[in-house]
Amino acid sequence: MVAFGKKLRENQIQEWQGYYINYKLLKKMVKIHARQIEVERQDHHHILKDFSRLLDKQIEKIVLFLLEQQGLLARRLFTLGEWHDVLLQQTEGLSISELQEAYREVGRDLLRLLYFVEMNAVGLRKILKKIDKRFGYKFTDYYVKTRANHPYSELRQVFKHVGIGAVVGAVSRNLADLKEHHGDFVSIYDQPAFSDQDPVIDSIKAAVNRLSNSTDFLHYLSKHALIMREELPDPSEDDDVEQRYHSMSLLLNLANTSLYMVNTYIVVPTADDYSLSLGAAATVCGVVIGSMAVAQMFSSVYFSAWSNRSYLRPLLFSSFVLLVGNILYALAYDLNSLSVLLIGRLFCGLGSARAVNRRYISDCVPLKLRMQASAGFVTASALGMACGPALACLFQTHFKVYMITFNEETLPGWVMALAWLIYLLWLWLSFREPPHEPKNKTVFHEPNAAVLVNDAVEYGSTQQLLLNSRVNSQEGCEDEVQECDDDEEHSHEKHKPVNSILSAYRLLTPSVKVQLLIYFMLKYAMEILLAESSVVTAHYFIWSTNSVAIFLACLGLTVLPVNIVVGNYISNIFEERQVLLASEIMVCIGILLSFHIFIPYSVPQYVCSALVTFVSAEVLEGVNLSLLSRVMPSRLSRGTYNGGLLSTEAGTLARVIADGTITLSGYLGENRLLNVTLVPSLFICISSIAATFFTYNSLY
Numbered sequence: 001m002v003a004f005g006k007k008l009r010e011n012q013i014q015e016w017q018g019y020y021i022n023y024k025l026l027k028k029m030v031k032i033h034a035r036q037i038e039v040e041r042q043d044h045h046h047i048l049k050d051f052s053r054l055l056d057k058q059i060e061k062i063v064l065f066l067l068e069q070q071g072l073l074a075r076r077l078f079t080l081g082e083w084h085d086v087l088l089q090q091t092e093g094l095s096i097s098e099l100q101e102a103y104r105e106v107g108r109d110l111l112r113l114l115y116f117v118e119m120n121a122v123g124l125r126k127i128l129k130k131i132d133k134r135f136g137y138k139f140t141d142y143y144v145k146t147r148a149n150h151p152y153s154e155l156r157q158v159f160k161h162v163g164i165g166a167v168v169g170a171v172s173r174n175l176a177d178l179k180e181h182h183g184d185f186v187s188i189y190d191q192p193a194f195s196d197q198d199p200v201i202d203s204i205k206a207a208v209n210r211l212s213n214s215t216d217f218l219h220y221l222s223k224h225a226l227i228m229r230e231e232l233p234d235p236s237e238d239d240d241v242e243q244r245y246h247s248m249s250l251l252l253n254l255a256n257t258s259l260y261m262v263n264t265y266i267v268v269p270t271a272d273d274y275s276l277s278l279g280a281a282a283t284v285c286g287v288v289i290g291s292m293a294v295a296q297m298f299s300s301v302y303f304s305a306w307s308n309r310s311y312l313r314p315l316l317f318s319s320f321v322l323l324v325g326n327i328l329y330a331l332a333y334d335l336n337s338l339s340v341l342l343i344g345r346l347f348c349g350l351g352s353a354r355a356v357n358r359r360y361i362s363d364c365v366p367l368k369l370r371m372q373a374s375a376g377f378v379t380a381s382a383l384g385m386a387c388g389p390a391l392a393c394l395f396q397t398h399f400k401v402y403m404i405t406f407n408e409e410t411l412p413g414w415v416m417a418l419a420w421l422i423y424l425l426w427l428w429l430s431f432r433e434p435p436h437e438p439k440n441k442t443v444f445h446e447p448n449a450a451v452l453v454n455d456a457v458e459y460g461s462t463q464q465l466l467l468n469s470r471v472n473s474q475e476g477c478e479d480e481v482q483e484c485d486d487d488e489e490h491s492h493e494k495h496k497p498v499n500s501i502l503s504a505y506r507l508l509t510p511s512v513k514v515q516l517l518i519y520f521m522l523k524y525a526m527e528i529l530l531a532e533s534s535v536v537t538a539h540y541f542i543w544s545t546n547s548v549a550i551f552l553a554c555l556g557l558t559v560l561p562v563n564i565v566v567g568n569y570i571s572n573i574f575e576e577r578q579v580l581l582a583s584e585i586m587v588c589i590g591i592l593l594s595f596h597i598f599i600p601y602s603v604p605q606y607v608c609s610a611l612v613t614f615v616s617a618e619v620l621e622g623v624n625l626s627l628l629s630r631v632m633p634s635r636l637s638r639g640t641y642n643g644g645l646l647s648t649e650a651g652t653l654a655r656v657i658a659d660g661t662i663t664l665s666g667y668l669g670e671n672r673l674l675n676v677t678l679v680p681s682l683f684i685c686i687s688s689i690a691a692t693f694f695t696y697n698s699l700y
Helices: 004-011 014-019 023-038 044-087 093-135 139-147 155-160 164-179 199-211 217-224 235-244 247-265 268-277 282-306 312-335 338-350 354-364 367-395 411-430 449-458 481-488 501-506 510-531 533-540 545-557 559-573 576-594 603-631 643-668 670-694
Strands: 398-401 404-407
Touching (some): 004 023, 004 093, 044 139, 093 139, 093 164, 093 199, 164 199, 247 354, 247 367, 268 282, 282 312, 282 338, 282 533, 282 643, 312 338, 312 354, 312 411, 354 643, 404 411, 510 533, 533 670, 545 559, 559 576, 576 603, 576 670, 643 670
């Protein structure tokens, strides 16, 4: 991984060199002030004032140049618009082609400007993180609060790129008008979804999406997967990824994700009855469901490490272990053994290969397909979550074959064992192991950013075009060799993947820790709701297994519609941090509505409170993982102990504790189970809301 300072020097557009953020100076000032604090020669107030003034000057330089370039683009568009009005009355195809090319040239220059803004925005975020890390207090919170919320904010110009949308709209509309000149006229405002956009427009919109909170459904789902990436990835690596990509192998990874989620939730409606059949209390269902999560905490680590060397072998092992685990789960009924039942679920947890699935998408899917693959990962998980309880409705039967019982309690195990056997054969026959990434890879640098942009647009690329650019900056390098070495601060050591959970934890900023706490909270609340549903509904409403299964399936089916609404509408209107806080409050309200106090507990109260809690938690999970991927240190984007693993471990730990809480609360009686399990959920939820307020401005 290349340090950002070096990447900034290599990728900046040379004629704009003097207008970029002076990252080297800012890093140097961080070191100087850090040394002065160590010898107690400066107080924090002085540092706040000094750095605020320095950043203000840097941002002002960037913004004034940005406004100047926007004005030049606007003037060119105005001139082209006058030419456009004249040409629409004529039929000379050559003149129209020339005008189209002129608009494309404006689009390419706009793309360069967007890349300029992106590089500076990333540099500002990194400097703010460095200040917080080196000085041990929340400079980012102070700076964002005083600058971003000001009516004359220049910081908002960098992060929200006000005004660029009008230029994008003008280029898009005019190119569409010219393309339809010889046919039936269709404006992008009349049928925006059906307009065949020029490749340069696709590239510009992709760049705008990276800079803004605005997103669409696929972008939203892809963030939901928390598949880590670098802030400024080097697309020269994408050629190797193209060679490793295999569509059937990707499909097998998505199928593994979906089947595992089915395996997780297919037992929830019948776990309490199974426990009773084996002579245990109904609330032991918490241990039965949670034992899978316990094993998953360990399997996530070794599967993540194993995926550094291979993808096929861990997937084969996972499928085999899940096959054995489901057979043991089913045989526990005839063996009349709760131990065999729990061992079977532990085996299922040891087969959790979601870390491999995420890693395959991150390392073996090309950049242009990674968003769709990440969205597919989330969709496959959501479908599996809904299908699991729904399948339990189909198992209302009881018969024996050679002393082996098939009923609503054992059939989930037998059906999943058959599914994993079929999947294992499919995997063996169809999966293609990708070639290993070479340890020492030569990277060729292109001589000019503009040439690359022109070529990419000509061939219809919609990737992060200018991220490929490598500007030749050899002039004066002889005088700066030593400075470059000092500036990188031993970048090779700094940017190596971490090698332990503790090392990864030390890299976490307060913002990341709060987001992990929120993820823990929502997974805990959801697990309490889902895992105890069969016991609670049987106690209060005498629901059958079918009723519980249908209820849980309906909850699962809300996942995709909720994500569509949030991804297409809510996230385009509100900031992610606003949606995050509102969702936390709604989860808290849902938990409060779930308590059984004074009045008789009714089905409408339970269903409505469950729906509010579950839907709010789903919305919260999406924005939480989106923010987490943005504030996660870049060093955690690769390796075994990456950001995805940390979030998985946090969520799995929450499920383990929630399931253990259900079982322990069962000793107090089923009549107290609901309220006792909701108290920790409420406490953690309130704590996460308070922590969100504490780091709210750092999420800008």
